[in-house]
Amino acid sequence: xxxxxxxxxxxxxxxxxxxxxxxxxxxxxxxxxxxxxxxxxxxxxxxxxxxxxxxxxxxxxxxxxxxxxxxxxxxxxxxxxxxxxxxxxxxxxxxxxxxxxxxxxxxxxxxxxxxxxxxxxxxxxxxxxxxxxxxxxxxxxxxxxxxxxxxxxxxxxxxxxxxxxxxxxxxxxxxxxxxxxxxxxxxxxxxxxxxxxxxxxxxxxxxxxxxxxxxxxxxxxxxxxxxxxxxxxxxxxxxxxxxxxxxxxxxxxxxxxxxxxxxxxxxxxxxxxxxxxxx
Numbered sequence: 267x268x269x270x271x272x273x274x275x276x277x278x279x280x281x282x283x284x285x286x287x288x289x290x291x292x293x294x295x296x297x298x299x300x301x302x303x304x305x306x307x308x309x310x311x312x313x314x315x316x317x318x319x320x321x322x323x324x325x326x327x328x329x330x331x332x333x334x335x336x337x338x339x340x341x342x343x344x345x346x347x348x349x350x351x352x353x354x355x356x357x358x359x360x361x362x363x364x365x366x367x368x369x370x371x372x373x374x375x376x377x378x379x380x381x382x383x384x385x386x387x388x389x390x391x392x393x394x395x396x397x398x399x400x401x402x403x404x405x406x407x408x409x410x411x412x413x414x415x416x417x418x419x420x421x422x423x424x425x426x427x428x429x430x431x432x433x434x435x436x437x438x439x440x441x442x443x444x445x446x447x448x449x450x451x452x453x454x455x456x457x458x459x460x461x462x463x464x465x466x467x468x469x470x471x472x473x474x475x476x477x478x479x480x481x482x483x484x485x486x487x488x489x490x491x492x493x494x495x496x497x498x499x500x501x502x503x504x505x506x507x508x509x510x511x512x513x514x515x516x517x518x519x520x521x522x523x524x525x526x527x528x529x530x531x532x533x534x535x536x537x538x539x540x541x542x543x544x545x
Contacts, residue, residue, distance in 0.1 A: 308456045309404050311357060312350045313337060314383025319361065322374035327365070330380060343369055354379065379403075385459035389414040391482065392421035392467045405457045407440060411465070417442075422466030424515060424535045428474065429461050437474050437513070439537050444518045471532050473498040475540035476505035488531040494538055495528070506543035513537040 311317065313335045321327040331339045337350020344364050349357045358377045365373040385401040387410060394415030401410075407425065411417065427438040438455060442465075445453040457463070464482060466472060471485035471494055478499030485494070491510060501507055512523040514536050523530075532538070 308353060309379065310351060310353055310458065311379065312383060312459070315379055316381035317349070317357070318378045318380040320376045320378075321365065321370070322376070324370065324373070332381075333383075383459075387457050387459070387461040387463060389463045389465070391425075391463075391465035392418045393465050394418055401457065401459065407453070407455045407457060407463070408445070410457050410463065417465060420468050422468045422470055422535050424466055424472075424537070426464045426466070426472050426474070426537060427455060427457075427461055428464070429458060435475070437537065437539060439513045439515070439520055441515045441518055441520065448518065450518070466535060469534045471534065472537045473540070474537065476502045476542050477540050478502060485532055485534045485536065488533065490529045490531060491526055491538055492528040494532060495540065501540065504542045506541045509541050509543070511539045511541070513539060 311333060313333050316330065316332045317339055318330045319328055319339070319341065327342045329339070329341060331341075333339055333350055337348050338346040339349055341347050341361065341364075344361070347361065347364065349360065352360065354377050358375045361375040361377070362373050365375065382401075382403040386398050387401060387405075388398055389410060390396050393411065394417075396414060399410060399413050407427075411425075421442070423441065423443045425440045425442055427440065429436045429438065440453050440455060441450070442453075444450040464472065466482055469484065469486050470482045471489075472480075472482050473494050474480045477495055478501075480498060483494055483497040491512070495501065495510075507528075508525065510526050510528065512526050512530070512532070514521050514523060514533065
């Protein structure tokens with residue numbers, strides 16, 4: 267004969283045993299959702315992305331549309347709207363402003379990336395599987411390094427991200443020790459389409475900017491800035507020779523040493539940045 271009191275006691279006892287695991291799963295779910303939301307905020311939409319756009323209390327104004335090669339989506343009432351190159355919140359804000367201009371009062375527009383376009387980044391240097399890596403949706407530096415097979419033994423303390431930003435080259439230096447050992451997620455940079463990531467080998471320095479062969483070079487025995495530039499093929503004709511900078515990680519923080527003397531000594535993992543001169 268079924269005894270509901272005994273059955274209830276067993277169920278409560280079993281739930282008590284699994285409750286810690288349920289709690290962990292819930293916490294992980296919240297972290298994953300928050301991380302996804304943060305990455306979506308940083309994500310820059312572009313040609314090939316499919317956006318699902320909804321307007322609160324106006325279902326007929328919503329749409330699911332793929333961004334054209336020129337960066338446009340087609341919106342009811344508005345027609346073609348240029349959204350390529352904007353982040354997801356910026357797209358929402360732009361559409362809200364356009365709808366508020368003579369169409370709706372205080373429109374609330376929600377934008378969600380339904381399908382991410384094909385993107386890629388290049389990982390070079392001291393990783394186990396260097397090369398071109400396809401990116402499926404928002405990807406952080408940690409996720410990218412994992413796809414590259416992780417770091418090799420003897421890798422250096424920094425990774426350098428080269429990025430095209432508005433037609434200009436941007437160099438981002440990441441402190442890997444702070445990221446991996448210190449858990450500093452501020453260094454877990456969101457990777458963008460077309461980024462090149464270089465993981466240095468221990469005892470290496472990196473030369474970038476207006477030199478003939480940017481890259482990583484041996485940096486033992488405190489070589490000078492001039493020697494590393496010589497190894498990189500020397501200055502280009504556009505180089506601002508008197509405005510060379512060094513990016514150096516000191517106590518876990520990036521420090522920029524500006525307008526250095528070309529005979530200044532270097533330490534491993536320094537990044538020499540040779541800017542373009544304006545004539």
